[in-house]
Amino acid sequence: MRWDDPWLLRLIDELESSDQAGHLQNGLQLLRQAAGVLKHQIDWNRDLWPFARELLLAHEAGLLTWRDMTARTVGGVDPKSNTQY
Numbered sequence: 001m002r003w004d005d006p007w008l009l010r011l012i013d014e015l016e017s018s019d020q021a022g023h024l025q026n027g028l029q030l031l032r033q034a035a036g037v038l039k040h041q042i043d044w045n046r047d048l049w050p051f052a053r054e055l056l057l058a059h060e061a062g063l064l065t066w067r068d069m070t071a072r073t074v075g076g077v078d079p080k081s082n083t084q085y
Contacts, residue, residue, distance in 0.1 A: 001046070001051075003047075005057050005058045008034060008054055009064065011033070012023075012064070027051070031051050037066045045081075
């Protein structure tokens, strides 16, 4: 699946302004919501990195922000420095 960051930003905006803001709890929830809207079956081997990359592009452009809610006990999973994730 080719994810498009402008479309994802519109989806996030729609979710924030609706009663479905719970889908913004984490990236996995957002991925599932986006796939549902597009009626796309998630391919867990191919969709995760492109989806995360689009979110990172939007973040680096200053269009999207988030807070890292993982505890320090969880290993640092950074998709920019560790491409295994």
